[in-house]
Amino acid sequence: MGRRTLLAILTLFAAGTTAGAQSGGTVAGRVSAPDGRPLPGIQITVSAMARGAVTDSAGRFSIANVSPGPHSVQARGIGFTLGTSPVTVASGQTATVTITLTPTALELNPVVVVGYGEQERRTVTGAVSTVTAEKLKDIPTADPMKALQGRVPGVDIIAANNEPGAAMNVRIRGVRSLTASNEPLYVVDGVPIGGGIQDFNPETIETIEVLKDASATAIYGSRGANGVILVTTKKGVADGRLHTSYSVDAYAGTQDPVRLVPLMNLQQYVQYMKDGAAANGQDTSLARIFSAKQQFAIKNNISTDWQKVTLRSGAQRSVQTGLNGSSGDTRFTMNASYFDQVGLIPGQGYNRGAGFASIDHSGDKLRLGLTTNLSRILTNQGEGGAAYGYLFAVTPLGQPINYMNPDSAGLYDPRPDDDPLNLNPLLEAQSVVRQQNVNRAFGAAYAEYEIANGLTYRVNFGPDYTQLTNGCWNGTWTHGNCSNLGAQFGNQGQPPQAGQFNQQDFTYTLDNLLHYNKTVLSQHHFDLTGLYSIQHDRFSKDSLYASNLPYPTQLWYDLGSGTAGNQRSLISEWSLKSYMGRVNYTFADRYTVSITERADGSSRLAPGHKWAYFPSFGASWQIGDEGFMRNFPAISALKLRGSFGSTGNTAIAPYATEGTLSARLYTFGTTRVRGYKPGSIPNPDLGWEKTDQSDLGIEYGLFNNRVSGTVDVYKMKTHDLLLTRLLPATSGFTSTLQNIGSTENKGLELGVTTIPIRNWRGLGWTMDVNWATNKNKITALASGSQSDAANVWFVGHPINLPGDQQRQVFYDFKYVGVWQYADTLEMKKFNAKGSTFKVGDPRVADLNGDYRISADSDRTFVGDTYPGWTASWSNRFTYKGFDLSGLITAKWNYVFIDQTPRSYNGRFNNVADLDYWTPTNPTNKNPAPTTGAVDRLYAATRLYTDGSHWRIRNITAGYTFSPRFANRIGMQSVRLYGTAQDPYIHTDYIGIDPEVRGGVPTVRTLLIGSNFVF
């Protein structure tokens, strides 16, 4: 590599040949936004030269060896209009240019990352949405997917719960699979990874592309059906000279619940218990209803607000430092970060330390690169959501500390209100330690060699190793147990128990790619890609468990000191072998056709059925560039694209095609014996579930791109569904996995970006609106049947996912109110046919009017959890150095089960929903209270609740100091900002959050931060 070459890695002209050393001048300069902010990552090209540079974090670039004479310098950046500036270069001198780029809504021009390569956006035939680091940065969070919430139409991202470190559930264009996964495939720097990207520091991500339709996803074949999320990490900035810049980002803030659930106070609780006793014809004297401790509280008027005493203020902070730069043909970036979150429930927290490094080297013919991400994540799960749940059960008459027994002064009371099953949430939180440690090493290495002009060979190697350790410790006074580790109900008053499990997962991907790119007769551009790829995964897990531990301080680190419990271990392996070919043909830079075919061979399928094929076809037409469009000056850009193709869903577990036996233990007298019963039915015909998808899209720009956006309509048919079908027990099994049935998804997605004010006396305003609707339904079930009530699957109705904890489709009796005195005659007709209704009982609809409530004829569809539509609205204002942005999201028309406990059965309820039935309050909202901890019949049918809501996701205000000021204090740039995340939810719902249900309250984060580059 004797000669120096210039880097052109991210430019459009990367395929160009090298230029020899010659006497020329240098072009240097700076690119900034209208507000003066330096713009990093902008591609700079100098006319007539097949090379260029990319701006550094201070917006600077420098290109040497430019032939003397007049040139045009072009600056291209994602999200900005093309900027040009004339320059005259003199030999041996440096010519300086300053280019200001104005933001554009329309992202028609730049390159986008597609599967196995990059492509000019204008020729892309698939539905691909790009989110840049710029936008991700607005939301300071640990999980990149959280920053993506509401940014892409048709992509629904919801946290599984609100506990620190909780995973994000991502649904692209709704759900289609009944029992297999609906999570998309994540690909980081070309390496498909298992699971999500929550281990990656958002700051190391350059762009996230969401591939939504078959033309884009079919090249991932058997894993593309749920959409693909391509993550490109940051690369070093090359400007052809030895150069390094350093940055430090830090923020810190507090987290508090957005909403709390109203709880009963002492008077309200006493009244409610009396009402319950009265409704059951029981003695309502305090002495008969309440325990000794409770009576003591009543006498002394002690009322505990358990929510207040249990929850604490959370916190979130982050600090990271990075450097990036280049030296000759090599560019590099490094980043070290630390993120820490303190949860609302004592014992909960999350922290992550991560190191990221990327190095790229370009020679004449050869390019090499390596990206690594090392992260260590410690999640303290504690008692978590369960502790929050307990505080709805324990009565306000209990006290955290046992004040009746002087011996226990200062100690938490394990039975604060005397009810043996009512726990002390504070003691629980203190007595349970659940800790998860994840160490992950991810790498992506490539070598690319240009064999001939336009023909390159590339090898990608991507190892990904995750080592996870889970520790679980339950102290003396806890109710829970280390459930995944062994079985022992409760632990109240017993010595501690603990367990640990370890799992290792090693995956690697090895791709061999041939890429050929050729322009024939100047109008015909061909781009051919061929792939041979393998992936292998090895997963192993082991667990240990012990009870009767003598020393609480040892947690799970001396399991040998207790009574040994379960020991388990397992291994599971799979491999995937693939061939893929892709042809892109563009004519006259306006008409593009893209054809792909992928063949996947999988170890998970039965012999003879291992291979599956996934074709796709896409076409696009840049109408905007046609001559006749000059007649429509208002339309500044217009592109039409369409595609159809087939993708698969990979989620068959290894060994699922083999019939297995499951072990059962038994005892004969003193001897423990082990037997095997049939566990699953062998199914050699099991294959991938396949989705055929068609998409029609328009990308447009109006009024000089002041208004721009996309419109997509799509239809998907998923067939050969993998169903864990519930079987009648007479089949000998309760369920089996089969390829049966089909579903359909239809949707419409709109994305509009406008620039109402481009630059009016220093003021800029951009506004994005996204709107999407998706309807799914089941179109066929097994053996032509129309309904499967056991699974709540009905043809023509939405998809219920039985694997989830919560149902999605509600097929149940319909709640119509409470039996009132006025209805007595009607009620007697029911009672004459075997019912035992009383006034104050919940009343459900008798749909067939036969005065008998029966599961066969009186259940109906009372709603589903799929929103009618979702929308987001974001605004960004800039004024000189100031910026202000906000994001609002909305979700409308859906139903969910209100799980805020309001059972009114004399136990486990202190939520202050006081509108329950009594003779003097004949409401229809809630039935009469009762006693005995058993709900009134059909009481649960009133809990289906409308979830329509809108919320403010984020408000950020920042100030960027002028470059002059920054330079004066030795910086390249300085920005200070404040952010409010999830500050407000607008809903009628009494509980915490109609979108993220269960667990702990949704948090409002208020934080301030700063970015320094020097």
Place this chain on the structure above:
Amino acid sequence: MKRILLSTVTLGLIAGAVSCANLDEKLITGVSSQYYSTPDGLNSAVIASYAQLRGYYGREQLISLQQVGTDTWMAADQSGSNNKDFDSYGGGFNSTVAPLANTWNPAYQAINTLNAAIDRGPAATGISQATKNSLLGEAHFLRALNYFTLVRQFGDVTLNVHEKQGVDASAVRDPAKDVYTLIIADLDTASALLPRTQADFGRATKGAAQTLRSLVYLTRAYLAFSPGKQGDFQKAAADADSVIASGTYSLEPVFADLWCVRRTADPGRTGYCENAGYNGNKKEFIFTVQFGPNGIYDATHVDADNEYNYLHLVYLGQYDNNGLWVGTPRDLNNGRPFRRMMPTPYELSVWNKYKGDPALNDTLDTRFDGTFQTTWIATQNNVKNATTNCPACTSGAVENIGDTAAVYLPFGVTTAFRQSKAYQILTPCPSQQINNPAADFSPAGYCGDRNNANDGYFNWQRYPSMKKFQDNQRANLTAQEGGKVQVIFRLAEVYLIAAEAAVGLGDQAKAAQMINVLHVRAAATNHKADYNVTASQMTLDYVMDERERELAGEFTRWYDITRPGVDYFLNRVKKYNPHGAANVAARHLLRPIPQSQIDGVVVGAKYPQNPGY
């Protein structure tokens, strides 16, 4: 440059070579169904079928399906809506209630495992003929046992006699008559193949097969499709006689020793059941379901199903922290009171506990004290009953560890008697006070100075605790995991089957003879000679009462009162079960088919529901 080119090409070649990934799948963790073809396969299937019994026995659904809603047992306050539905035959009793599927599903899964053993077993190699015979006999016995549960609960049910090899979402209901035919054929095979005794305690024996067959014949005798009522009674009697005559089994001399170990501190055996040193292996037991080595549940070696004996919880009334008496916080010995079931007033009337006037305290039948815990001993020092809780007893008297804290008496006592004691005395209440079963008693949970011996109503939270299943060998006082065996058949029941068959055949003398065998064992030492019955007393009702005295709480009662037919069943429930009397109807003689079965049959004709549901 060339070096780089070369190394790149080499890298590519290596990549290509390594890439020849193997797509074959090799199951390492787990066992494939090929295992059934190995010499251990047959035994493993039979063991798994024993284990599958734990999906039904020892569990909550037994309460719903075999005990509540009868003349002698009814739901207590924490019974849960399911048991209460089964008890009251009320509006919530429909095809979706969980105990139905919890009975149906384990039975059919076990039947499939057993069909695999029966289909593949005869070809098994590498085991001796004797072992093979025994295993096949056990498989036939267990299949009969599962079908017998299904046919008695649900009537016509699907008959599967071969292992299912693929997915079968179709099913039809075969006539109950055919189910009985299969059960009897299975038991004929089993009794021919099985040995009289097994080295492994818990494996089925010839005696178990004969006992089950005698009960099957006895049950079929009353049914309309019986090929001959007298013939079935005769066959039932013949099997019972054969088991009795075999000499393999013998009655435990002292009734209470069947369940507990004798405690010197409690010679009257009115307290809790002591299980230290008790392994459940009694000469009287014919077939048992096992839950742990030596009767001790071992929480540290469980399979995924985590199935344990739960029954120690379900019969216990509240004694701890009950605001009524003091000195007895919840402890391991007295158990965790889940308050699922309590005796009906009728139950408390059948016992013959005393000879003559109860006040003379001359115990006749020891089985009441062997069945119920009526006495609680203080486990705390220096506690006093408050006057509000115990107005009549000796106010202010101090109790210490070892003192009596509370006693249930099945008859009323005088105020003077109460005031002579420092402890609580709980006596039955008049029935009119509890028209509403949820109603508590005012002011203090006892019924005052009355002398109304046999009203029999106790508060449904606090009542004498049935103690046969009590298990103080559990890990701790809150542990639900019990390891005690559950007795399915014991010799005493064989005498009762013989007696019932004899009544059916009109041979009352033989019936009396059978009952008297049990009476001799049951009688207190001073009444061994004078606690006997005569032939003229022998009616079906007498046998039913005797069954309760002997088998109270052992989950036979629902079968016992439904066996003689719908009239007998309706009459008994209406007369004696205060919760179910108003609602019980002829349709309740059979349970509804679980909705999951009906919903799951999506191929072929709809799976029919039982009439009236």
